[in-house]
Every structure is written in C-alpha cells, then in structure tokens.
Amino acid sequence: MAGARQVHDDPRLVAQAFSTRLVRLLASQHHPWPSQRLTPLIALVDGKGSLGEAFEAAYGVIKREYRCEYVYKNEIISRAPEGAHSMTGLRVFLSVADVSVAGPNGAAAYEIKTDLDSFTRLELQLLSYSRCFEHVIIVTSPAKADRALQTTPPHIGVLTMDNGHALAVAREPAGGLGRLEMASLFPILRKDELHTILQRHCGYTVPDRPTVYEYRTRLELFMRLPIETAYPAFVAALQSRDLRSRDAARAAKLPSSLQGVAAGLALSNAAWKRLGQLMSQPAADFALGINPRVF
Numbered sequence: 001m002a003g004a005r006q007v008h009d010d011p012r013l014v015a016q017a018f019s020t021r022l023v024r025l026l027a028s029q030h031h032p033w034p035s036q037r038l039t040p041l042i043a044l045v046d047g048k049g050s051l052g053e054a055f056e057a058a059y060g061v062i063k064r065e066y067r068c069e070y071v072y073k074n075e076i077i078s079r080a081p082e083g084a085h086s087m088t089g090l091r092v093f094l095s096v097a098d099v100s101v102a103g104p105n106g107a108a109a110y111e112i113k114t115d116l117d118s119f120t121r122l123e124l125q126l127l128s129y130s131r132c133f134e135h136v137i138i139v140t141s142p143a144k145a146d147r148a149l150q151t152t153p154p155h156i157g158v159l160t161m162d163n164g165h166a167l168a169v170a171r172e173p174a175g176g177l178g179r180l181e182m183a184s185l186f187p188i189l190r191k192d193e194l195h196t197i198l199q200r201h202c203g204y205t206v207p208d209r210p211t212v213y214e215y216r217t218r219l220e221l222f223m224r225l226p227i228e229t230a231y232p233a234f235v236a237a238l239q240s241r242d243l244r245s246r247d248a249a250r251a252a253k254l255p256s257s258l259q260g261v262a263a264g265l266a267l268s269n270a271a272w273k274r275l276g277q278l279m280s281q282p283a284a285d286f287a288l289g290i291n292p293r294v295f
Contacts (some may be wrong), residue, residue, distance in 0.1 A: 059257030156267030
C-alpha cells in the first residue's frame with residue numbers, strides 16, 4: 001500500500017490520468033501506453049481492481065484532495081440535460097470554451113475558474129463566448145463567487161461548486177440573441193453542418209466540383225440569415241455533432257469519472273469498444289513490465 005500512500009501525497013499525479021491524450025492512447029490499437037500516467041491508478045486499487053475501478057478511485061482522490069479543472073468539467077457534464085451534447089475544448093472566437101453544452105433547450109458555454117485559477121483572461125473569454133452562445137456561465141468556488149459576480153457583466157451566469165460538489169446558482173444567465181454575431185458563429189460550424197443549414201434555409205446545393213469561391217458563397221449566404229433562424233440551426237448542428245461517436249461511447253459504458261474526457265474525444269466505434277473492454281480488465285495488467293505496451 002506504500003504506492004497508494006505516495007499517490008495520495010501528490011494527487012496531481014492522479015489528475016494527469018484524466019487527459020484526452022492518455023485515453024486516446026488506451027483506445028488505440030497499437031500505440032504504447034505511458035507508465036507514468038498508469039502507475040498511480042494501479043497503486044490506488046493495489047493492483048486488485050479493474051482499470052475502470054482504478055479510474056473511479058482516482059477521481060475520488062482528486063475530488064477530495066485536488067479540485068482541479070477536470071473535477072468541475074466532469075460535474076458539469078454529468079448534469080447535462082438528457083439529449084444534450086457536451087463538448088470540451090471548442091474554439092469560440094478568440095478563446096476555447098472549457099465546456100459547451102447544446103441541447104433541446106438551447107446552448108451554453110461554461111468558463112471554469114477553480115481556486116487554482118486567476119481571472120486574468122476572463123474578460124476576453126466571456127467576450128468570445130457572448131458572441132456565440134445565448135447563455136454564458138462561470139463556474140467557480142464559493143470563495144470566488146463574489147468576485148465573479150462583481151467583475152462580470154449582468155448577463156453572465158455564475159455557478160458555484162461546494163465541497164460536496166453540489167452546483168448552486170449565484171446568478172442566472174440572461175438570454176437573448178442581441179449579443180450574438182453571425183460572423184463569429186460561422187467558423188464554429190463544420191462544412192457539412194453549414195451545407196445542411198444553407199440547404200434548408202437558402203436552397204443551397206453543394207457543387208459537384210468544389211470551387212475557390214465556395215467558402216465565400218457559404219459565408220455570404222449564412223450572413224444573410226436572420227439571427228432568429230441561424231442560432232437555432234447552429235444549436236441543432238452542435239447538438240447533432242459526432243452523434244455516431246457519442247452513441248458508441250455510451251455503448252462502451254465507461255466509468256462516470258471519464259465523462260469529461262469522453263466529451264473531448266471523437267473516436268471510431270471500434271476504438272470506443274476497445275476502450276470499454278479495457279476498463280473491465282484487471283488494473284494489474286497495465287503495470288510496467290507486465291504489459292508490453294506499457295513503457
């Protein structure tokens with residue numbers, strides 16, 4: 001159990017396991033797996049539980065001892081409405097949203113500020129999100145709630161996460177489409193999503209042969225749409241994005257502790273299946289010197 005005590009002494013080592021890089025490597029067919037990320041997990045279950053149980057134990061450690069950004073992300077995503085699509089790392093204007101959720105009732109961008117974070121870039125981040133999402137929310141600790149309320153515009157919602165990991169509303173986000181900018185929505189959408197929107201609302205037909213003017217044509221057509229038409233279509237596109245991959249991720253039945261990681265990945269059906277199968281294998285099988293893929 002000495003290894004487990006060492007992990008508890010530095011939960012930052014445990015937190016490193018909750019990365020898209022590690023999970024993508026685990027889901028791959030041939031790539032090697034880094035022992036420095038796996039060893040702390042194995043120590044937590046003393047090599048006796050499954051890999052999935054090791055991830056759950058690791059998440060318990062960081063929830064108790066190191067409330068990093070990942071804990072906030074995972075708790076937000078686990079509370080997303082039924083049918084919503086939660087994403088991490090979505091580029092939004094000049095920033096990258098920590099969490100974005102698009103669902104039947106609209107879309108929201110979340111900026112996380114833990115006790116480990118500063119508010120240095122917050123103004124730019126909120127400006128970026130406010131151009132593209134009707135609802136923008138800061139999620140922070142109770143200790144930083146007053147500062148968040150005092151230094152942000154009134155349309156920004158504020159949530160706090162207490163020591164019991166309950167989310168409480170300090171200020172509701174204000175809706176309305178007046179802040180949104182069509183030119184900022186456009187680059188977030190993928191080409192196929194734009195084609196669907198423009199075909200439905202403008203009668204656009206994809207040319208048989210792409211031309212150098214196609215991008216400009218799509219932009220001009222999109223910019224002509226009323227925001228009342230474009231924004232619901234934008235939300236619907238985000239909600240449907242990577243649907244097959246998300247269905248495969250659900251079928252893999254990953255531990256709940258990995259919801260935040262899964263939200264940042266779009267893997268093949270086969271990769272999700274491999275990942276799900278790995279989670280049921282003994283954690284000891286992933287030890288350095290036991291598994292040839294571990295380096």
